[in-house]
Amino acid sequence: MKNDLDRLxxxxxxxxxxxxxxxxxxxxxxxMTGGGHVSSADLIKKRGEAPIxxxxxxxxxxxxxxxLTTKNLAEYNFLDLLKDADxxxxxxxxxxxxxxxxxxxxxxxNIALYGRSEIGSSYAIxxxxxxxxxxLTLVGExxxxxxxxxxxxxxxxxxxxxxxxxxxxxxxxxLVADYITSHAVRNDTVVKPDGQPLTVGDVxxxxxxxxxxxxxxxxxxxxxxxxxxxxxxxxxxxxxxPLKLGQTIVFDxxxxxxxxxxxxxxxxxxxxxxxxxxxxxxxxxxxxxYDHITGQLKAGAPFKNYQDMACELFSAQGHPTIxxxxxTQAGYVHSLGHGIGLNVHERPWNGASSDEFDCLVPGTxxxxxxxxxxxxxxxxxxxxxxxxxxxxxxxQVLANYPxxxxxxxxxx
Amino acid sequence: MKNDLDRLxxxxxxxxxxxxxxxxxxxxxxxMTGGGHVSSADLIKKRGEAPIxxxxxxxxxxxxxxxLTTKNLAEYNFLDLLKDADxxxxxxxxxxxxxxxxxxxxxxxNIALYGRSEIGSSYAIxxxxxxxxxxLTLVGExxxxxxxxxxxxxxxxxxxxxxxxxxxxxxxxxLVADYITSHAVRNDTVVKPDGQPLTVGDVxxxxxxxxxxxxxxxxxxxxxxxxxxxxxxxxxxxxxxPLKLGQTIVFDxxxxxxxxxxxxxxxxxxxxxxxxxxxxxxxxxxxxxYDHITGQLKAGAPFKNYQDMACELFSAQGHPTIxxxxxTQAGYVHSLGHGIGLNVHERPWNGASSDEFDCLVPGTxxxxxxxxxxxxxxxxxxxxxxxxxxxxxxxQVLANYPxxxxxxxxxx
Numbered sequence: 001m002k003n004d005l006d007r008l009x010x011x012x013x014x015x016x017x018x019x020x021x022x023x024x025x026x027x028x029x030x031x032m033t034g035g036g037h038v039s040s041a042d043l044i045k046k047r048g049e050a051p052i053x054x055x056x057x058x059x060x061x062x063x064x065x066x067x068l069t070t071k072n073l074a075e076y077n078f079l080d081l082l083k084d085a086d087x088x089x090x091x092x093x094x095x096x097x098x099x100x101x102x103x104x105x106x107x108x109x110n111i112a113l114y115g116r117s118e119i120g121s122s123y124a125i126x127x128x129x130x131x132x133x134x135x136l137t138l139v140g141e142x143x144x145x146x147x148x149x150x151x152x153x154x155x156x157x158x159x160x161x162x163x164x165x166x167x168x169x170x171x172x173x174x175l176v177a178d179y180i181t182s183h184a185v186r187n188d189t190v191v192k193p194d195g196q197p198l199t200v201g202d203v204x205x206x207x208x209x210x211x212x213x214x215x216x217x218x219x220x221x222x223x224x225x226x227x228x229x230x231x232x233x234x235x236x237x238x239x240x241x242p243l244k245l246g247q248t249i250v251f252d253x254x255x256x257x258x259x260x261x262x263x264x265x266x267x268x269x270x271x272x273x274x275x276x277x278x279x280x281x282x283x284x285x286x287x288x289x290y291d292h293i294t295g296q297l298k299a300g301a302p303f304k305n306y307q308d309m310a311c312e313l314f315s316a317q318g319h320p321t322i323x324x325x326x327x328t329q330a331g332y333v334h335s336l337g338h339g340i341g342l343n344v345h346e347r348p349w350n351g352a353s354s355d356e357f358d359c360l361v362p363g364t365x366x367x368x369x370x371x372x373x374x375x376x377x378x379x380x381x382x383x384x385x386x387x388x389x390x391x392x393x394x395x396q397v398l399a400n401y402p403x404x405x406x407x408x409x410x411x412x
Numbered sequence: 413m414k415n416d417l418d419r420l421x422x423x424x425x426x427x428x429x430x431x432x433x434x435x436x437x438x439x440x441x442x443x444m445t446g447g448g449h450v451s452s453a454d455l456i457k458k459r460g461e462a463p464i465x466x467x468x469x470x471x472x473x474x475x476x477x478x479x480l481t482t483k484n485l486a487e488y489n490f491l492d493l494l495k496d497a498d499x500x501x502x503x504x505x506x507x508x509x510x511x512x513x514x515x516x517x518x519x520x521x522n523i524a525l526y527g528r529s530e531i532g533s534s535y536a537i538x539x540x541x542x543x544x545x546x547x548l549t550l551v552g553e554x555x556x557x558x559x560x561x562x563x564x565x566x567x568x569x570x571x572x573x574x575x576x577x578x579x580x581x582x583x584x585x586x587l588v589a590d591y592i593t594s595h596a597v598r599n600d601t602v603v604k605p606d607g608q609p610l611t612v613g614d615v616x617x618x619x620x621x622x623x624x625x626x627x628x629x630x631x632x633x634x635x636x637x638x639x640x641x642x643x644x645x646x647x648x649x650x651x652x653x654p655l656k657l658g659q660t661i662v663f664d665x666x667x668x669x670x671x672x673x674x675x676x677x678x679x680x681x682x683x684x685x686x687x688x689x690x691x692x693x694x695x696x697x698x699x700x701x702y703d704h705i706t707g708q709l710k711a712g713a714p715f716k717n718y719q720d721m722a723c724e725l726f727s728a729q730g731h732p733t734i735x736x737x738x739x740t741q742a743g744y745v746h747s748l749g750h751g752i753g754l755n756v757h758e759r760p761w762n763g764a765s766s767d768e769f770d771c772l773v774p775g776t777x778x779x780x781x782x783x784x785x786x787x788x789x790x791x792x793x794x795x796x797x798x799x800x801x802x803x804x805x806x807x808q809v810l811a812n813y814p815x816x817x818x819x820x821x822x823x824x
Binding site for chain 1: 432433434436437440448449450451468469470471472473474484486487489490491494501502505524525526527528529530531532533534535536537538539550551552553554555556557617620621623624625627629631632633635641644645646647648670671672738739741745746764765
């Protein structure tokens with residue numbers, strides 16, 4: 001949680017953090033500011049002190065909504081800095097950071113860099129800053145970020161944001177089910193009143209609309225993949241594909257609050273009208289893994305244990321898994337889930353890169369999403385819900401929705 | 413344009429480029445791949461050769477839609493690399509890049525970095541890569557990126573994407589005008605059927621809905637700012653503000669194609685019912701600057717000339733401008749416009765940082781957006797359209813919409 005940040009900084013010997021980039025669709029900045037229309041900003045926080053937000057004067061009122069102390073970036077005369085640097089833009093920008101940091105009393109020690117921005121320009125600016133301020137060590141944390149560790153556990157306000165997104169998500173999923181089943185079927189294909197097939201594209205445009213009406217957005221798209229597309233976990237679905245009966249549809253929806261806030265993550269697998277035996281068997285295997293694993297979840301347990309459990313369950317039934325072959329493309333091909341928050345994927349992890357921090361401690365919010373995929377057979381099944389470990393250690397799903405495979409359609 | 417890239421790379425002595433990050437909401441990657449649900453990718457392009465796209469196997473079909481040669485990231489066994497690096501995640505990742513680059517024959521010379529990602533982790537990974545591959549020079553271009561120069565001029569396909577977004581944008585603006593004027597007015601306030609005031613928030617939720625219905629999104633929000641908020645260029649508007657007659661509303665809308673594609677950028681200033689004399693005078697000053705400047709646009713001219721023109725026009729009428737005081741917060745406080753494309757702001761520039769490349773050459777698409785702001789007086793006016801320099805040098809606005817200030821309302 002945010003109030004763990006100073007302790008975590010101390011443990012890692014970080015004297016300050018610097019976050020850069022816009023306040024929207026930039027999780028680190030959203031976390032510290034609450035978002036808002038601040039298109040270009042920098043935030044400096046010394047350990048044990050409140051953050052300071054630097055912004056352009058045009059965006060001063062938006063920046064002030066964060067409740068943080070703000071400073072005006074225009075007070076550092078960039079044209080003068082550029083002149084002094086003989087037109088070297090990266091050096092001038094680095095020197096502006098040097099002035100900002102010095103003003104905040106950050107002139108030595110370790111400072112961690114956060115925020116989402118252009119890789120090339122930030123690489124150039126921060127290598128220049130490192131040269132200009134040799135007594136300061138710029139730290140980039142790849143897999144073990146202090147901020148991500150703080151963000152792994154959510155406070156009550158964050159939980160309510162995520163829960164609200166869970167409600168919106170399941171509402172929209174229900175609307176999609178109603179929308180599809182309200183259509184007629186001809187020759188095993190769902191058709192519109194004009195006789196044309198209802199397509200993946202038709203469904204996706206409704207999803208976007210219904211999310212938007214509810215103050216949500218899906219910046220990373222939605223997976224609504226039928227048939228062989230359903231057999232490849234991240235194929236998002238071909239807009240022109242017609243909805244046909246008896247084929248698996250993997251419907252994975254992961255919207256966030258408009259402007260880049262908290263995410264939810266949710267998957268159901270549907271078969272319209274009926275499920276062929278082979279699909280039903282695959283579904284039952286995934287369902288029983290889902291059921292078994294979600295029944296075993298314990299506060300404090302290493303998240304990786306459950307990935308091991310999933311691999312064992314699937315392996316015992318003859319499915320290839322990534323435990324034996326990290327490059328397998330059929331069977332169980334991904335990890336069991338991930339944390340969610342201001343990133344759709346964040347700690348805790350349970351895949352290859354998970355470590356001792358990735359435990360289901362109180363405050364974590366994570367997905368459980370076992371799945372089996374056979375692209376050559378044109379089928380895939382995944383079931384996913386998002387769970388919260390309460391302060392008292394109880395674990396609850398944040399939004400309820402039936403897990404049924406078959407969606408009945410009007411065949412009359 | 414994309415086919416200028418090899419020439420530009422040669423001029424800058426770049427042997428290769430490396431783009432990293434997702435294929436959505438990541439302009440550099442969208443430019444080279446066309447977008448799609450590829451959440452984590454790397455693209456390497458040697459000068460004179462076709463790009464190679466590295467992706468996770470789960471996303472292989474989405475990556476293949478780019479039409480590029482794709483490679484499977486899972487073939488570099490990351491767990492082995494991590495073990496060899498004694499668990500050092502940034503070193504292991506850097507070494508995976510080293511393998512990928514070596515396979516592409518990029519082992520020496522200059523390689524430029526692009527893409528949008530986490531600042532800290534990319535800084536750590538690329539400083540490690542630079543240490544591992546001392547014969548290669550990693551180049552981060554801050555203000556003078558080869559890719560941004562190529563992207564400054566658009567081909568016909570790109571123009572049609574932007575034109576389409578222009579049509580969507582002006583359609584939505586028209587719907588907003590109809591929506592507001594369909595309401596009744598009581599005590600100088602626009603009211604809903606239940607007698608409650610119509611608010612900025614009500615209008616914004618309609619905007620989101622209408623954009624979504626048309627396959628567009630507004631990841632950076634929309635400015636719909638009334639009264640004193642209109643006096644601060646980037647204040648996006650308070651959702652709870654009621655729409656009152658006789659106050660300036662700055663309506664700046666800059667949506668993009670869903671998934672992070674091409675943008676449009678458009679602003680009108682409205683006064684509901686009537687305009688007070690002071691507002692009318694301010695509007696007329698801005699309108700005549702808009703009218704004069706857009707009539708003077710010439711293919712090939714430095715974009716900065718028109719910013720000078722705007723400063724002179726406003727200054728001559730007694731308005732403070734940023735030319736005299738870069739930190740002014742009243743009068744003319746920003747630059748005259750900017751290029752648009754896969755970024756809402758890109759080259760050509762006409763502000764302090766513009767250089768010899770920022771000319772209105774054929775293929776450029778740019779905004780002209782003069783404005784005057786008096787936050788203390790509770791008013792601001794901005795007018796903005798987006799223009800294209802055709803291959804024959806003629807300049808056309810990409811979407812037409814009336815520039816009127818007063819929006820008549822039902823006062824009966």
